[in-house]
Amino acid sequence: MKLIYQQMLAFFTIIVLLLTLLGIFFFQLTKSLIYENAWNQLEGYAYSLKTDAMSETQTSKGKVIFSLDSEKLQNYELLLQNQEVHFTIYTSRNRVLYPQTMGFQSIISKKDWRKLKKGNIIRRKNDLSWKRGPGDFKEGDRQQQKMTDILAPCFDQQGDLVAVISVGAKVSSLEESFAKIQRSLIYMLLISAAIGVAISYLVAHYTTKRIRQLQRATRQVASGNFNIQIPNKDRDEIDDLANDFNSMTFSLKKSEKEIKRQEEQRRQFMADAAHEMRTPLTTINGLLEGLAYDAIPEESKAKSIELMRNETKRLIRLVNENLDYEKIRSGQILLKRQNFEAMHVLHNIQTQLRKKAQSAGDTLEVTGPNKLNVFADYDRFVQVIFNVTQNAIQFTQNGNIQISAEKGFESTIFRISDTGIGMTPEQLKNIWERYYKADASRKNSKYGESGLGLAIVQQLMQLHHGKVEVISHPDQGTTFTLIFPDEKLTNDKV
Template sequence: MKVKYLYQQIFSHIGVLLAAFIVLSLLFTQYIENLVYTEKTDELINYGENILFELERGEKRPEQVITQYANVLFGRDIQFSVFDEQINLLNPIRWRGPALVLTESEWKRLQSGKTIVSKVDLKRFEKEVSFVVVPYIVRGNFVGGILLTAPIEGTEEMITQINHYLFYAALIALGVSLLLSWLLSEVHVNRIKKIQAATSMVSSGNYHVNVPSSDFDEIGELAKDFNHMVDKINTSMEEIESLENRRRQFMADVSHEMRTPLTTISGVIEGLKNDMIPEEEREKGINLVSKETKRLIRLVNENLDYEKIRSNQVKLMKEEIELEELLEIIKEQLYLQAKEKGNEIFLDVEKGAMVVADYDRILQILINITKNSIQFTTNGTITLRGKMNGHDSVIEIEDTGIGINREEIEKIWRRFYKADLSRRTNPYGEFGLGLSIVKRLVEMHNGEITVKSEKNQGTKFTIRIPILE
């Protein structure tokens, strides 16, 4: 059976309040009842002691003392009897009080000097009364006592009246608590309904929702966590969309990049197979097939290399390397490529500058960046710099090429990203993997790489690698 949360809240509030009020009412009634009966018996004991005191003083005859107090007590509807040790009543005939009716145990207690108190007695007298028996002790000897009784009708009426007031107070409190409980429950339920509605929107695919949050209570914290979750989902969805777009772009790039060399290879092989290529052109065709095959191998290897580096399957063997020697090797390896583009490579290396790195991987980093600089520079210069700066080795590769737009600089590190669609024919790092590999390798050396560039103003890559671990 489904019970709304609103009703659960109201029932729980009312149930707790009602239980608490019933318990408090019972305790209060019992307390008042005990208090009233105790005051009544204390009053009777006080009268009895006063009568005994007057009798003990002996200034008046016993009949006079009894008559004096009888005028007062009978007016308050209090009856009393004075008796001796033989249980003989000493009251004057005119003021004869209630008969003495005590049990054997009560009589023994009385003889031992103890006062007998009964807050409510329903059997021994003609009507329901409270009674006390005060012993009269003279020089340690029991010589009699006084029995005083007072009816309990007035006391019961007062207690009944109190119970009526408590009942009315309970009804009023129940009504007020019901109203307050309803209002508070409505507030909480509405807050929960907002989160429920937002959750339904998220489940239907709308991730641009937000609910009011606070640090006031757990519902507010739940709303805050919900908003945080939605923000995370939005970020994840954006990343998924970006990855999906990049995947599509990657597939398009792969198809484009691999289709051209494969078509060329297929065409040359068919030509050789069917003797459609003249003898003097065969060597040129074979060289073209070899070049395109190497290009395909490089594409595959670059992807495999990136996956190894990304999954930390590459171990670095670090050693001290002279920057001057390292940059000289780069210049020698890429001299011909630079010359084909009309570029010159210059070195500017600080004497004695060193770098602590894996030899093969630092070469890979520098060759990749320098090839990019050569590729996008025509009739310009590429400058390789090396120096020490505090505890870091600093390597700079600066060109005078076409540069990169500022808004695209941070994107060049992404896998498959291309800052310029015209670069699709780039034979070095064809799928935008080159700089992704470079950045990851630099990070594996606990270093950092930054780039500064402006469109048509050239580009400068700066690599910082710490000397000390």
């Protein structure tokens, strides 16, 4: 069965069941109220009859005589007949006192007599049979009539039962009211059922509409469209589901973007790596062909072989650096971090690079305290400082390069500043990318050419939980700041 019908059936059943129960309850309640009302009225008549038309008189001998005022009783009878109310007065011995003529008379059971003697007023629904006939009637001249009545006892001053007044009304007049109520209830039930069907259809339609919306969205996602969000107002479980669905499409979109980015990166990397390797390979190939066809004069052969060696070294360095970068990036290298004296290392680097600096016409200075502790992997620390200082020399002609070191807040800070060509903000954004060279004309310079140096520096600083910052102005110079966190801080982070 379709969900909409299932829901409608459930709603409809609940509505109809509820209305039927309410209807029955309401009908019973009104029925008993109507009876209650009728009995109260009949009791009122009995009381009036007793006070108006019945009296006790004492004889000279002191005997109490119970007497009826027949004129008043007749008046009452006429008056009540119009309302289809009949009354009978009995003696305490179950003999009819009034009316003597034809009238409605009720039968009082022995049980009722016992109750009456105790002074109880008896209310009877429609179970009794009133009979039309004279006071002492015989079988045959009776006409049964369904009546509801009350039996009220009358006592004399001594407290003895002297008479019983029975006042009854036709049940048929009450039944008319019941039928009316019943009819209204059935109408009400039918109208409510119709409204129930309409409401259950609307609710079910609304719910299934939202489910269908989810279904359509799921199909879209299945066909590869992740740009889909379902509006939701956080009202119910369907909205929760929509919420989860939205998070799912968001994640899918994110991973799709990431896959595309990685794919693009891989493609770029392959292109760049091929491009980087082509230059040395072309050089080597050219020289080898020259040698093979004896096109190179004898005196240049040694120089050509030297050139080929250099190009091969460059290729090996390129491959090694790539491998190194990948290892660092994929977390395959483990740092052996330790505390060591940094100034000593800086002076060593200064000695190693002094010659290069001199050939570029640069001065290379190291400043800082006599002793300065740093917490890092020794070899990787040297690699980082060496790389950045080498860059500074590479991009500075006849200038000054300064390596300074100081203690920072829970860290050790190194600054490498140069007065070289500097970089524009646009160039600065890309220097951490692999193979990036700010200016194509800088390619194949003496020291660095692969564009991997800073990419490796950045990865190594991240591995150290450190920071690297750079400030640069074109034609003014560049300052790289490297911050190595202290041992305590590093341990906390690990």
